[in-house]
Structures are given as structure tokens and as C-alpha cells.
Amino acid sequence: MPHVHVPRGVREHLEDVLARTSLATARAEDPLALPTLLPLGLDRCRIVPLVHDAPRNGAQYQNARRRGGFPTRRRSSGQPHAACQAAHSRLEPRICYEGAPHPGMEKGSMSYPRAWIEEIARYEGQDVELRGWLEARRSSGKLHFLQVRDGTGTIQCVMFKGDVPEEIFEEADHLPLESSIKIRGTVRADARAPIGYELAVKEMEVVSRALPDYPIGRKEHGVAFLMDHRHLWLRSNRQRVIMAVRHTIVKAIRDFFDERGFRLVDAPIFTPAACEGTTTLFEVPYFDLGHAYLTQSGQLYGEAAAMAYGKIYTFGPTFRAEKSKTRRHLTEFWMVEPEVAFMELDEDMDLAEDFLVHIVERVLDKHRRDLERILERDVSKLEAVKKPFPRITYDDAIRILHEMGNETPWGEDFGGDEETLLASRFDRPVIVHRFPAQTKAFYFKRDPNDERLALGMDVLAPEGYGEIIGGGQREDDLDTLIRRLEEHDLPREPFEWYLDLRRWGSVPHAGFGLGLERTVAWICGLHHVRETIPFPRMMERITP
């Protein structure tokens, strides 16, 4: 077998879905890769069509097939599966793994197997039961188009007057939107259907009739209204995709570190004092000990863990009581923070770079179609996220800003405007390093070549999404660190344990923090981070 390239991500994706379900459907970016997937145990693959795809890969597909590269499942009749034939003629191929029954394929009502819309292609020509919610209805007298959503997707169900009992047809005409239903019929491919498949309805059963006034309509809504109805807004197609991308990013983050041997260490949420001192903390009563604070960073604990286990990451919620009312801020957000012993600033930047490239690749691999079609994201902007990222010093950045007419004086930190300006000079994330020490927290190590500078680095996302990563090398000398605490006017007592890390086997070490919500907003191309988390917590919003 000739050497063929396995597209990055396909293998991981298949393994991922196979771990989750035993019936997997995955896209193959490059049909030539299929033969190499066989050793993975995918020897029972078949090709199914994606009807709504443009036939742009048809020629490539045909070519691969002539070379005998495609495993094709045949029915017991010996005839190629109808879906395979369709794929052969004009459509982009999909890999479909046939294994043990899907956990969701438990027997549906009345002997119809239950199907999920996400995998509806699998059931073409078969009778199935869908369980979901009535999302929209278009009616044409003796013909209803019922748009049904089951959480994995939306499908058009076609109900002809003669095909169902009269009272069911009447019921379908008046059933309020968002009523929950079980609907049974035959899955068939049809170019007129929005997703290429539709259900020819034979039976419908109402599980719960909704009130007639579902608040979220088919037309536009204001942000405030939608936020008030966040619990219902999550049902929309757009929010479904955003939450799916968030999930993929979380998984990509975990996989990235797990595959590199990092230990996951959970930092506490209740902390005795400020980690960085300057920012505002949420204070909560704590028994006889007075007050505790909600963590604003797991980093100090991450450093302790790195001294114990070498390379670690923390991943959890973080709280900031800053009165920030901007599109980039939440009071509760998720942050992942790797920390590595014996690592210095340059390697820290290498790690951040590999990390972001990995995340973007995984999202593109899994969600390219949804990003383009539902979120209207320009994915070419994401495809540009390749190594190496430009690395500029703070001094360079100031020089560039001055060239562009921004007069930020040396020594000041960058605001949103400066970040956007800088990022606009590059087509991929840009790393800014070696900041003036006074702009950074007490624990940053100084640049041995210039005491005014801290060995910190920020990664600025393109397109004005701002700082998504902040990190750097930590001060590892005991006496210097004690001096820094004094300079920052911080109490020493709560930091004694932290100082211990420098008393017994101190080593150079570095790490960074990545804001999950900002990353999701950037990758999805969202205007505001509040859409990236199911129930955002903001300065003036704590419900729903």
C-alpha cells in the first residue's frame, strides 16, 4: 500500500467518537487517507453521502476509488448500499463505522428504533422514531413541514394529510412551538430538505403540549431579552454550535496536556488571600476563620504542584470582582493554567504556541461546516493559525504602536485599543514578551539583562479579540521574592507556603493562563464572551 497522508485530527476524532459511542460518523478531509484508517480497526467502514455538500471533492473521490482505496460495505443482497452509490456519483465521502448498537438506539416506541438527528444519514430508508421539540412549522393546507430539534440537530418532518390519522394532522397544525413530541416515519434523502434528509411522518405523539407563547420567536431579539431567556436561548441552533465548539476546545485542552504527560491538579476555589493582590476579589464568610475569597487564579497552587509533579495544569472556574462592563469580561470564567518546572520563558512561549495551534486545528477539524454556515465565521482566519507566531518585545510593540500613531508611553500596559492595533499587524496570534516590571504581578522574574523588565508574555488573538493568554517565568529566588512582596505591599504571612517552594529545591519555572471564554469567542467569531458560556455571570446579571 502506498504511503498516504492521514489528515491531522481525523484519527483523533474517530477515536474520540468511538470512545463515546460505537457508531461513529466522521468526515474525511482527504479520501486517500481511508486505507490507512483500516489498521485502526475501522475495517467495517462504508461511505455515506452528505447530500448538502457541494460535490467539490467528487473527482478526488472517484480517483481514489479507482485505485481501490475505498472499503465499501455491501448489503446482504450483494448490492452496494444505496447511500454508497449516491456518494460515488457526486458527493463528498463520509466514513461511517458500523459496530455494536449505539447506546441511543434503544428500542423506540412501537418497534421504531430511536434515532438522533446528528446521525440521521445512518438511517436512510429506515423507519425511526425521533424525540424532540417542535421548533418551527410551515404549513400548506394538506401538507405540514414540522421542523423538529432533538439537541443534536434539526430536521424537517413532512406530514401529508392522507398519511396520518385526521386528528393527528389537525393536532400538528395547531401544536404550539416548542411542544415536545415523539415522531415516527421513514428517513429519506431529499435535496429540498434543509439538511438533505427529512422524515416522512407516519405517526406523531405529543409528550407535552407547550404554552402558545414561546418567548423566543423566529425574528430578531435584543441582547437583553435573550439574556433574560438564556435558559431557552440555549436551544437555538447558534447556541448549540457555540456550546459544541466550547466542548471541543475543552477536550482539545485536556488532550493536549494529557498527551504530553501533564498532571491535572485542581486548585482550590476558596483562597485565604489575593493571588496577585491588585485585583478585586469576591469575599465570602468562612466559619470562625473570618473571610475567604473566591480564587482569581490557580497559579500559585499550580507552582506548588509543578514542584511536586514536574509538569501540571489546573483547569477550573475563576472569579474576578472587577467592575468591568465590556465584551471581554465575565465575573466568573474558566481558565486553564499549565506550570512546568525547569522551564524558562522561551519554552513557555513554545508551549503556548503549540497549544493554540492544536486547539484551532481540532476545532476546524470538527466544526468547520458549522463555523461557516451557522456562525458565519471566516475560517481562513483560523487556518492562518500556524507556527511560528510572531514574537515581539514590549519595546518593539511600543515602537510599532508609535508608528501607527498610538502614543502609549513606555511603561504603561496595553488597553483594548492597543491590543487590537498590534494584532491587526499580523495574520495570526502575536506574542508580546518582556514587559515593564511595574505592569506585572509580584511573582514575575526580572529579565537578567534589564532589571526594568519582567519575563512575562501575553498572546494577543487576531481580529481584536485581545489577550487570550498571559504568563511568564516566575521569580525563583527566595530573597528577591520576599522583597517583591514588600514592594507590592502584600502581607507575608499568607504567602509563607509559597515562599517555602523557594526554600526547598527552588528551580526556574514558568507557565501561563488561557481564558476559555475569550478563546471560544475568538474561534467562533463572537462579539461578546457572554455567548460562550451557558449561564454568564456579569457585573449586573446573576440570573437565570
Place this chain on the structure above:
RNA sequence: UCCGCGGUAGCUCAGUCGGUAGAGCAGGUGGCUGUUAACCACCGGGUCCGAGGUUCGAGUCCUCGCCGCGGAGCCA
């Protein structure tokens, strides 16, 4: 905390110079066998954010207050 914008039907909004409160969607009724945010006809739907003021007359002008949104600072 500061600066800017806004608050009119269930939702999104229009409302001219101060002169009887409007549209689309949603809801209801009827029509239509391939719709794609379906379409067509008809119907119901209002504390114009609140309080006070100017005026013959205030959704509209003025003052104060409340709420929301965006931005700054700070940060991921």
C-alpha cells in the same frame, strides 16, 4: 466610579414641527400537496420606564429618578 446611547404591543422597531398609537413577527380564524425566517386574507393586542413641570394639548420639550446597553479603568 466616569463618559456615551437607549427604554413605545409578547418580540424587533418606526413615530416628521407638540395635534386621535403604527408596521413586521408572534397569537387567533380561514385558504393553499414541497415549504425553507413559507405565503395570502381577516381578527385580538398599549401604565409610550416612573415622578414632577411647561402647554389649550406631551410618546415628542424640560428636571429628577430607575433600569438596560456600549465604552474607559482593571484584567483572561
